[in-house]
Amino acid sequence: MTEPMVEPSEAARRLTVFLVDDHAMFRAGVRAELGAHVEVVGEASSVAEAISRIGAIRPDVVLLDVHMPDGGGRAVLESIRRTHPQVKFLALSVSDAAEDVIGLIRAGARGYVTKTISPDELAAAVRRVADGDAVFSPRLAGFVLDAFASRPDVPVADPELDQLTNREREVLRLLARGYAYKEIAKELFISIKTVETHVSNVLRKLQMSNRYELSRWAADRRLV
């Protein structure tokens, strides 16, 4: 699909973003806030509308609400990922319910931020997701730390995936403490690129981990 000839213009092109949220007011607000940074190419207020329009428009990033009347963000994510794996998803939620957010992350969303996020931070998060990186809010980082804490009652099927390295744990802790990537890099004397790698690895482990209990356990603890 991509021809080498158009590479330069592709790079200069503005990011395309699609909004899925059942609250029109909220969509309008996000559109206004993000308009300066990215190109909002479409909106949808329901699961069915989102699936058909995202498939047609093929945006770089979809900002996906967790709770919608007719099935929720997870249905959109699962449907689109089958047909258009290159579209990236960022969960944008007001929800405190762990099972929804963790469900979305485990279904393949590249990150999760809350709706109280500032416009600049949201724009940065969208850019990071578009670059293939992962975005963790402090709350999500806290949850992952909790879920991957050494817990004897959780069966560990694949030690490679089901454990975090010390470095990854440190990075998550700093994220949970409110540090930006740049500050984490400075604190740990590593490069920003390395921080990104650690965060992406954690996301991968979260999505591929064999901990079936993870979501249910998180829901019980009301962690997110």
Added chain:
Amino acid sequence: MYRPRDHRIVAGVAAGLARHLGLPVLAVRIALVVLLGFNALGLLLYAAYWAVLPQEARGDEEPARRDLSALAPFAAIGLGVVLLQALVFDDQVATTAGWMIAVIAVGTGVIWHQSDPSRREASADYNIASTPWLAAIVSENDRRSFILRFIGGGILVAIGLIGVVAVYAPDNSISAVFNGVIFAFVGLAGVGVVVAPLLWRTFGQLRAEREGRIREQERAELAAMIHDQVLHTLALIQRNSTDIKEVQRLARGQERSLRNWLYKPTASPTERFAAALEQAAAEVEDTYAITVETVVVGDTQCDDRVAALVAAAREALVNAARHAGVQTVSLYAEVEEDELSVFVRDRGAGFELDGVAETRHGVRGSIIGRMQRHGGRAEIRSAPGDGTEVRLMLPVSRESVTTGKEHAR
């Protein structure tokens, strides 16, 4: 064929029969009373029809009569039996037996009266609150009184049956009384078989009613919460719409309380570490109109030392709220096997720790000193323009409790 709700004396059986047969109601009633003379056949017929005939569907009009008055005819029937026996047979034995049958009639009547489910609805429609003593007797929402009355009716029936058998027995032998007891049980069992489905339905209704009440209570509680908090907050926000800080403070407090209501298990701040920290963060949010982004990993019991850690964290939050000049402060706490740690971080003004006067007690006394007294330690990292982070550490296992060492950079 059905029993009408109005124009009835007992249960509307006579009226229903009369309407179906095209006869005057009075004729049917007289026929039933006459049939009473033949071994109470009228009563049996009446009871059978009552059990079988459905009641007329209720119209819009209010039921016409007080329910309890329907009991009176049973007494009348009983007395009628007594008089009839006395008049017709003029026999001491027969008169006594007549009295016993009268007792049976009244007892059966009580049971039947109580176990007709349609009566429950009817009595619920009445305003019996104006006569509390009546309500205490009639109120069938109370399962205990229902059972009491059922047992009372049953005892009446049993006594009557025993009496009848004893009276007709050739002599007053023990075996006659024994037979009477057996007859009494058979009679009661008969009544029970007929009544059982009605009873079962009645208890089902009681159960459904109680569940409905519980649901209603929950709904009322939610409505009260929304009214007291959400609506009041929205009204305040409308009135203070020009004061952005106040609006933010109100909205934040409301968001927190709604989230707690919806998602959080209720834990006492005096017992659990996480709950105590969240409460401290909430207080600071409300007092200083900032946002505290709280993340707590793990949880533990509160004791004096943990409470001191929470108090130090609260002081750090207050300092950040007062001096940093930012809208958001991060609070992160982690419970590990051997240590509790709390981090309070802001991206605000920052300060030189060495520049803080010795007389200022906020940092030295409330944070560093407090942590040291309880065997923990506090680190403060700050630089002008680069924000501040307060790190609080508290060892929890006994052997790792050592004298804290002050770190200040």
